[in-house]
Amino acid sequence: MSEHGSPARVLAFINQKGGVGKTTSCVNVAAALALRGRRTLLIDLDSQAHATLHLGAEPGGPSSIYPTLVEGQPLAPTPVAPNLDLVSAETDLAAAEADLASADDRQHRLARALDAVRHRYDAILIDCPPSLGLLTISALTAAQQVVIPMQAHFLALQGVGKLLETISLVASTLNPSLRVLGVVVCAHDASAAHTGEVVADLERFFDAARAEASPWSAAVVFRPFVRRNIKLAEAPSFGKTIFDYAPLAPGAADYRAVADAIAAVSDALPRVVVAPRAAELVR
Numbered sequence: 001m002s003e004h005g006s007p008a009r010v011l012a013f014i015n016q017k018g019g020v021g022k023t024t025s026c027v028n029v030a031a032a033l034a035l036r037g038r039r040t041l042l043i044d045l046d047s048q049a050h051a052t053l054h055l056g057a058e059p060g061g062p063s064s065i066y067p068t069l070v071e072g073q074p075l076a077p078t079p080v081a082p083n084l085d086l087v088s089a090e091t092d093l094a095a096a097e098a099d100l101a102s103a104d105d106r107q108h109r110l111a112r113a114l115d116a117v118r119h120r121y122d123a124i125l126i127d128c129p130p131s132l133g134l135l136t137i138s139a140l141t142a143a144q145q146v147v148i149p150m151q152a153h154f155l156a157l158q159g160v161g162k163l164l165e166t167i168s169l170v171a172s173t174l175n176p177s178l179r180v181l182g183v184v185v186c187a188h189d190a191s192a193a194h195t196g197e198v199v200a201d202l203e204r205f206f207d208a209a210r211a212e213a214s215p216w217s218a219a220v221v222f223r224p225f226v227r228r229n230i231k232l233a234e235a236p237s238f239g240k241t242i243f244d245y246a247p248l249a250p251g252a253a254d255y256r257a258v259a260d261a262i263a264a265v266s267d268a269l270p271r272v273v274v275a276p277r278a279a280e281l282v283r
């Protein structure tokens with residue numbers, strides 16, 4: 001994120017586990033930032049095109065990310081709401097990983113395309129697919145900051161461990177500036193006793209890393225947790241954000257507060273400018 005005037009920070013919403021709340025978080029945090037007056041761009045990097053549909057847009061079309069990744073064309077964001085632009089996804093994106101397999105600069109194409117539009121925005125959010133493949137690596141190469149949406153189950157911690165390994169690898173090779181902002185707890189059920197233990201484990205882990213030079217040395221578990229709220233699950237089928245679909249629902253209050261918390265941590269992080277390296281990671 002950035003103050004008006006400096007180029008946007010790029011935030012990747014990542015978790016290789018499916019159905020944890022990445023798209024719900026990315027779309028509604030982007031919408032909340034836009035409502036706060038921040039010029040925001042959402043990049044849908046998932047061939048499921050859920051973020052595109054959630055914002056009421058058509059997958060593919062002139063704003064698709066596909067020609068940028070495969071043919072090196074410039075991004076063509078399209079406005080979907082005041083202060084909110086979209087670069088859409090399409091099902092062909094699934095083929096992009098194969099099409100790009102032999103391109104030397106494949107991990108850097110997204111980063112380069114974003115560099116050309118960063119000055120137009122305060123925040124650029126990337127909704128990633130549920131995998132650690134080339135598209136996610138491209139997002140980690142293009143981003144300065146990572147947000148990890150997760151559901152607080154014990155098994156989810158293993159997945160976050162694997163994700164942090166990947167982030168660490170990308171930070172030590174392709175993108176030394178990469179920092180983890182924190183974890184958004186999604187679809188929180190206050191009656192589930194183990195949530196507190198999972199969150200405590202995560203916070204212990206992040207606290208232990210404070211003195212180290214790891215990408216997550218400033219990471220937090222964001223508050224509030226996003227409550228399970230049926231309105232959040234209904235909104236995508238109407239092509240609306242929670243703020244347009246049910247502005248008084250608990251889901252709207254939670255994402256407004258989480259977006260403010262993310263913005264505060266993002267703004268507070270020093271702007272580390274380290275040139276990306278052209279190392280190879282994915283073969």
Ligand SMILES: Nc1ncnc2c1ncn2[C@@H]1O[C@H](COP(=O)(O)OP(=O)(O)OP(=O)(O)O)[C@@H](O)[C@H]1O
Pocket residue numbers: 017018019020021022023024025046048050128129130186187188226227228229230231232233234236251
């Ligand atoms: N707080 C919530 N309350 C109720 N339902 C939710 C909540 N958060 C997400 N959901 C629902 O859970 C499902 C999965 O969420 P979402 O699509 O955001 O996950 P995802 O991580 O992007 O999935 P994928 O890995 O397939 O991209 C969706 O149907 C969504 O509407």
Ligand SMILES: [Mg+2]
Pocket residue numbers: 022023024046050127128
């Ligand atoms: Mg998704």
